[in-house]
């Protein structure tokens with residue numbers, strides 16, 4: 001089994017190295033746009049042909065090093081291909097963002113203390129924020145083609161990293177120590193119920209307030225319609241996303257730290273819900289922030305894989321209606337307004353998010369007994 005994650009690393013170039021990097025990124029971008037025009041004009045979308053058509057000029061007029069010029073045709077053709085698969089045809093591909101694709105061991109390498117990269121001015125070594133990167137240097141991880149990205153004067157590397165998991169490092173149903181049900185929501189980002197009968201609530205109150213604050217800001221800016229308002233609107237969106245990403249890292253980290261190896265996490269498969277029907281009222285609230293839940297699921301999935309654990313996604317149907325004690329199913333078991341669950345048959349009472357987490361936990365048990373049978 002292969003495990004792939006993308007690390008986003010902040011690199012810390014000196015002022016001089018910043019200039020070298022920026023000059024390189026800009027030259028590459030110009031080269032890409034030049035080759036893109038050539039491809040478009042000559043109807044030439046295979047990288048070998050485009051390479052022949054552009055290589056010499058990329059070297060002489062655009063000052064690109066030979067490896068950089070080699071990558072250009074490939075990057076351009078890949079872009080046209082992806083445009084085509086998105087039904088964008090007869091359009092000139094433009095490269096606007098300052099990005100530079102780096103092939104591992106040819107254009108860049110990463111050591112535990114520095115990042116080494118090929119620029120127009122030769123190779124430079126740049127320190128980077130090494131926190132949390134330590135365990136990727138144990139020899140078991142492979143680094144893929146990464147992207148050097150410049151954003152507001154800061155430099156980042158996006159590196160896909162792959163590891164082949166040995167049998168002994170993989171989740172095994174017969175070794176399960178913990179089963180955990182996790183309900184994602186608004187009042188609580190995550191409500192967790194585990195095999196020890198313990199419930200943990202990750203409060204969503206702060207998130208709710210922050211979202212409300214951003215929403216108000218957005219509304220005010222939207223009414224203004226000026227370029228600066230539009231810019232600020234975008235910036236706010238980005239800040240909000242960064243913040244949410246942080247929350248998701250914290251929550252997923254807390255879960256894997258708390259439960260450790262051999263844990264089965266059961267979450268709702270909300271992708272299906274979104275596709276199938278939007279009329280399930282409770283689920284509507286997910287739509288606006290669905291990317292945040294997808295992200296939390298993604299973070300937890302790879303963190304679980306790294307700790308010999310597993311995330312399963314189950315059908316969310318009835319998780320808020322079923323009684324976790326007697327299995328009695330009724331819509332009015334749950335009072336949405338008061339967030340209370342009260343079973344009409346056995347009178348079991350609890351918080352509704354907690355009940356959903358319990359039902360997910362039960363689905364985890366059923367899954368285990370099914371696969372081990």
Ligand SMILES: [Zn+2]
Pocket residue numbers: 323324325326327328343344345346347348
């Ligand atoms: Zn009941």
